[in-house]
Amino acid sequence: MAIATINPTTGETLETFEPHTPEQLEEILAGAEAAYRGLADTTFEQRGAWMRAAADILDAELDEVAALVTTEMGKTIGTAKYEVSKSARGMRWYADHAAEYLAEEHPVAAGDVGASAVSVRYQPIGTVLAVMPWNYPFWQVIRFAAPALMAGNTGILKHASSVPQSALYLGSLFERAGFPAGAFQTVLVEGGAVAPLIDDRRIRAVTLTGSVGAGSSVAEAAGRNIKKSVLELGGTDVFVVMPSADIAAAAAAGVNARVQNSGQSCIAAKRYYVHTDVYDAFEEAFVAGMRAQVVGDPFDEATSFGPLATEQVRRDTHELVEDAVAKGATLLAGGELPEGPGWFYPATVLRDVTPEMRIFREECFGPVACLYRVASAEEAVERSNDSDFGLSSSVWTRDDEEAAFFQDRIEAGGVFVNGLTASFPQLPFGGIKDSGYGRELSAFGIREFTNVKTVWRA
Structure with a gap:
């Protein structure tokens, strides 16, 4: 499938895009890895400030972005505006609540496990690949990107080939808001390039929203590489x-x-x-x-x-x-x-x-x-x-x-x-059986791509 904006209202091809070359993909992967080393050391307060700034940009550019969504995938302009506004609200939710969701926990008294101190901590794991669909080109991405970035991870977005302009906008949004260069990037590639990306050691986990077939392929690649995956698939x-x-x-x-x-x-x-x-x-x-x-x-x-x-x-x-x-x-x-x-x-x-x-x-x-x-x-x-x-x-x-x-x-x-x-944003979202596994949104969603670390001290 070509990477192109094709207006579904008219069937007219408005713009086509060349896939990223292997050299460009290497630069993106290296940039994400480098950004992670710095982002993981920033505070929730700093990441929250950048996330709110990104939400402010989205609100300020609401009309432009909504028109882009409507042109690329055909939803009504009113629902496109609602989706973009909802995305900004979701970003602010995680900016406000990430520290609470990932706060250090003390599940038992230290003496009960023979320690002087014991805790559970949630720490970022690295770069997460997101394979996202065209039907909600902003909200589907933001409900991954906001918690992932607030947790201190970096993200790489492989969006649907039919919404490349939405993908490119999202790929630049977070850097415009102040996040380090490379913290969130878009790759323009076709579906066959996903498995090789998962194979790369710098990708630590993957999340996909899409069909059962696509989910099965991603899960297979992730399993082969012993990498965490979250799948939100279809429903009847x-x-x-x-x-x-x-x-x-x-x-x-x-x-x-x-x-x-x-x-x-x-x-x-x-x-x-x-x-x-x-x-x-x-x-x-x-x-x-x-x-x-x-x-x-x-x-x-x-x-x-x-x-x-x-x-x-x-x-x-x-x-x-x-x-x-x-x-x-x-x-x-x-x-x-x-x-x-x-x-x-x-x-x-x-x-x-x-x-x-x-x-x-x-x-x-x-x-x-x-x-x-x-x-x-x-x-x-x-x-x-x-x-x-x-x-x-x-x-x-x-x-x-x-x-x-x-x-x-x-x-x-x-x-x-x-x-x-x-x-x-406040409630977990996901399914069972062929509808997938794992959860997005709420505390469950932000914890999916963290290292749940036990710390025990004698």
């Missing part, structure tokens, strides 16, 4: 609606849960399990809401959502829908490729989806919802857990005992009751 998240729920609110939220970011979100709801007692009412409201979505120019504030990010993503989405319809699924909305330029796809709803259809198990990275009727909470849980993925979930009920049942039994990294799944 469930949206469960029970009879006690506010059906109108659940249907409105369900629409938003499926079309957010044009459906290109690992935590977007994809499987809707609705209790039979309220199924008909939910389906009517949900389908009406999906049909009301305005798909168009992402710079137009009247647009609900813009195009899919790449031609391949749209092709993959439509193939899943066509496969389901050919095998007997009922199409309740959308499902047809629009004419004209750009990679647009309508809000689509399927019913009567069965196990022989690909979309029953595969993740659909487009605005396509699958509705299922269930007879009980037990059935909803059983069907929710019948998946290779386990990222997050959304449950709609006003019954506290019912909510507790779902919270305890859904196999996922998160359960959101009467709300949409979201990521917050």
